[in-house]
Amino acid sequence: MSRCFALHGIKGGACHNIQHDFFLNVTPCCIVYLCGMQIIPLSEGSFTIDGSKKFIPFNIDADNLQERATGSLLVEVQPFAVKTSKDIIVLDTGLGFLNDDGKMQLLANLESEGIMPGDVTKVLMSHLHKDHASGVTLVNDRDQITFPNATYYVQEREMEYALENDGKSYIAEDFKLLTNIKNIVWLKFDSGTIDDYIRYEITGAHSPFHQVFWITENNETIFFGADDAPQLHQLKHKFVAKYDYDGRKAMELRKIWKEKGEAEGWNFLFYHDVKYPTVVLRTS
């Protein structure tokens, strides 16, 4: 079988090509095989979140959203692994959710694809909110980094801000080990490149120093907008989110990314989309 193909499907359904008017979609049931890179969604599951900022597991087949607190949002929590010719990259590290065996769901997901923690070579962090950074260290031992051989790429100003704002959204205990490890690259600028094929840019939209990433290899681009572009519908519909630091800026950036991504065939990764982890927008 040729390596150069993409599998597309609907969550819970068979993996096969499905084409909608607006987009092609791909799901957690499938690894997405690009010509060179692979995208592996690492969902920890679906959750509701309300004003208390607590993430409560939600079973889409059995639970009723109306029974959750008024204003609850339904979100997936979904880090990603990307295999390139040079690296195994993890994009954000999730909530640190433990599965029924008491194992970190993130690690169980990776292992089921044959990836051990020591195999990961880079961890790219969009920001340090608890649903993205609680898997930086082991849930049962916060003195151990989760991916011991990886280089962690973290925005320096985000770390400073997170430590100053420890509490509801940031849980410093989960990630402060980063200030004390050798394998850390502090990103200090508003934009830059990593190893000539990964680009980052601070947006200051969802949080003051939130950053987004593009990974480009063999003329293919994967775009990780994290919480500036967390769900497909926010790309399709204009939307100012109350939970963003600068919701208008996030909305304007999504418009730019949608147009550029459509024209250039980006693979969008959606961290909080319960249905569509990765999407390629169509130009028609």
Ligand SMILES: [Zn+2]
């Ligand atoms: Zn988030």
